[in-house]
Amino acid sequence: MSDDIWILGISMTSFGKRPESDMIDLAEEATLAALDDAGVTMADMGVLAVGNLMNAAAGVGQMLQKQVGQTGIPVYNVANACATGATALRTAMMAVKAGECDMGMAVGVEKLAGAGLLAGGSKKGDSDTWEPHGRQGAVAPLDGRVGTEIMPGVFAQIGMEYGHRYGGTSFELFARISEKNHGHSTLNPKAAYTKAMSLEQIMGDIMIAYPNTRPMCSANCDGAAAAIVVSDAKLKTMSLEQQRRAVKVSASVLTTDPWEEGCQVLPNVNTLTRNAAKQAYEQAGVGPEDLDLVELHDCFATAELVHYDNLMLCEEGGAVDFFESGAPFRDGSKPVNVSGGLQSKGHPIAATGIANIWEVCHHLRGEAGPRQIPDAKVGLAHVIGLGSACGVHILERSAA
Amino acid sequence: MAQIPLVDYLVLDGEPHLVARECTDCGARYFERRRSCASCGGHGEDQFRTVELPTEGELTAFTIVSFAAPGVPVPFVAAVVDCGGTSVRANIINVEPDPEHVSTGMKVQLGTYSIGADEEGTEAIAFGFEPVDPALRKASDDHQEVSA
Numbered sequence: 001m002s003d004d005i006w007i008l009g010i011s012m013t014s015f016g017k018r019p020e021s022d023m024i025d026l027a028e029e030a031t032l033a034a035l036d037d038a039g040v041t042m043a044d045m046g047v048l049a050v051g052n053l054m055n056a057a058a059g060v061g062q063m064l065q066k067q068v069g070q071t072g073i074p075v076y077n078v079a080n081a082c083a084t085g086a087t088a089l090r091t092a093m094m095a096v097k098a099g100e101c102d103m104g105m106a107v108g109v110e111k112l113a114g115a116g117l118l119a120g121g122s123k124k125g126d127s128d129t130w131e132p133h134g135r136q137g138a139v140a141p142l143d144g145r146v147g148t149e150i151m152p153g154v155f156a157q158i159g160m161e162y163g164h165r166y167g168g169t170s171f172e173l174f175a176r177i178s179e180k181n182h183g184h185s186t187l188n189p190k191a192a193y194t195k196a197m198s199l200e201q202i203m204g205d206i207m208i209a210y211p212n213t214r215p216m217c218s219a220n221c222d223g224a225a226a227a228i229v230v231s232d233a234k235l236k237t238m239s240l241e242q243q244r245r246a247v248k249v250s251a252s253v254l255t256t257d258p259w260e261e262g263c264q265v266l267p268n269v270n271t272l273t274r275n276a277a278k279q280a281y282e283q284a285g286v287g288p289e290d291l292d293l294v295e296l297h298d299c300f301a302t303a304e305l306v307h308y309d310n311l312m313l314c315e316e317g318g319a320v321d322f323f324e325s326g327a328p329f330r331d332g333s334k335p336v337n338v339s340g341g342l343q344s345k346g347h348p349i350a351a352t353g354i355a356n357i358w359e360v361c362h363h364l365r366g367e368a369g370p371r372q373i374p375d376a377k378v379g380l381a382h383v384i385g386l387g388s389a390c391g392v393h394i395l396e397r398s399a400a
Numbered sequence: 401m402a403q404i405p406l407v408d409y410l411v412l413d414g415e416p417h418l419v420a421r422e423c424t425d426c427g428a429r430y431f432e433r434r435r436s437c438a439s440c441g442g443h444g445e446d447q448f449r450t451v452e453l454p455t456e457g458e459l460t461a462f463t464i465v466s467f468a469a470p471g472v473p474v475p476f477v478a479a480v481v482d483c484g485g486t487s488v489r490a491n492i493i494n495v496e497p498d499p500e501h502v503s504t505g506m507k508v509q510l511g512t513y514s515i516g517a518d519e520e521g522t523e524a525i526a527f528g529f530e531p532v533d534p535a536l537r538k539a540s541d542d543h544q545e546v547s548a
């Protein structure tokens with residue numbers, strides 16, 4: 001017996017426009033599918049952590065319980081930007097690890113189809129008299145006057161900054177990253193968008209924030225995902241089939257951004273990701289060279305590039321060469337975002353940090369069908385939310 | 401006409417310039433009122449002093465925003481400017497907002513412009529950075545924003 005934690009069951013709903021399902025329908029769909037996948041019931045759960053960002057104060061966890069089972073267990077309603085799903089999963093795992101229970105569930109759900117820009121617009125119209133407000137003594141809204149608050153613009157600058165530091169980037173390069181992910185999603189029937197896009201289509205689409213055009217931005221959509229975690233001791237009492245399909249959580253790390261020059265001017269998404277990756281590799285006792293697939297947080301094409309480097313899939317400064325080598329394509333040496341990533345699979349925020357783990361587990365179990373990465377044994381899932389929070393999980397196929 | 405800066409870290413007296421709040425223990429710099437330092441945790445009586453920033457800098461990151469929240473005029477260039485080792489968030493002004501005219505590594509200098517006068521006739525002054533090279537600047541355009 002060890003203090004390892006295992007994923008016993010996991011599910012993801014179809015992402016995209018789901019007008020027939022409300023938020024609770026989606027959460028319920030994911031929950032019931034995860035229970036069936038694990039071969040357990042709500043009565044077996046000792047803790048429930050439910051992530052939802054857009055209704056963080058609504059008590060979505062208890063609303064879900066009122067559909068799937070009011071068993072009286074503790075519920076944690078979790079919100080942590082785009083790392084909400086990963087944080088919910090960690091919440092359930094920490095309860096199991098602390099010995100409070102031997103099984104728990106994490107759910108992430110979001111209704112976002114048609115939501116548009118999710119930040120920006122501090123500009124509510126100027127007032128009649130200039131009067132300083134807030135921590136910067138601003139007399140008028142700053143979005144659009146002192147830089148941008150919109151996510152596509154923030155992450156565009158992050159990609160451009162990487163290019164400034166190391167060279168080799170261009171509008172076309174970023175668009176090709178997007179072309180890769182849109183190509184990958186053609187094999188993922190649960191993705192919000194399943195059509196390949198040509199480079200010309202991507203570069204010629206509506207510009208949101210140079211160099212990110214619309215298909216280079218994560219797709220707002222509806223979706224949910226759920227995972228059931230179990231202690232090593234409990235798993236050993238379960239059926240051989242359950243043990244065989246269980247996926248080991250070799251590392252689970254959550255970091256925030258440490259102070260660095262400029263970090264409050266343009267968010268630094270690099271250092272906290274690198275810190276999380278380092279800790280995760282150490283916890284798991286594996287290195288980036290051991291990974292068979294990676295699902296990383298490509299909220300924008302410009303973000304995917306910097307995370308090749310931050311997750312140490314390449315040498316420092318070598319992200320462009322890494323991409324040019326073909327490594328992150330599904331037939332390359334280090335497949336990245338074979339699900340289609342956030343740009344094509346979609347990004348129902350709170351679901352994302354569990355859905356990327358579902359994708360990795362699917363491959364580790366050998367159940368990924370036409371998009372299976374052959375003989376996948378180890379995978380990594382990464383999310384980052386601005387503010388910032390970074391979650392990294394390393395998952396390993398069961399030896400049983 | 402009376403003037404007021406858009407933000408309190410823009411100083412209009414004399415040559416317009418930006419100021420930062422600098423931690424007296426670790427040197428971390430901020431553009432807002434603070435009591436304690438997120439870098440070193442210091443929170444003494446005189447934890448911060450005001451320091452002037454150079455008015456010239458280098459563009460280290462930018463984006464050209466073409467799609468923004470309602471009421472925000474587009475396109476505009478949002479950027480990070482390295483002013484002598486201190487990163488500053490700003491718009492790039494007096495430039496064509498396209499990738500042929502804006503590039504990282506470009507030398508830029510502080511500029512100010514009016515965003516309009518309020519009921520009492522006080523004019524609010526905003527800042528941005530413009531290319532040092534006059535050839536890169538937009539021909540004959542005073543960056544003027546008309547306020548509501």
Ligand SMILES: [Zn+2]
Nearest residue numbers: 423426437440
């Ligand atoms: Zn300090």
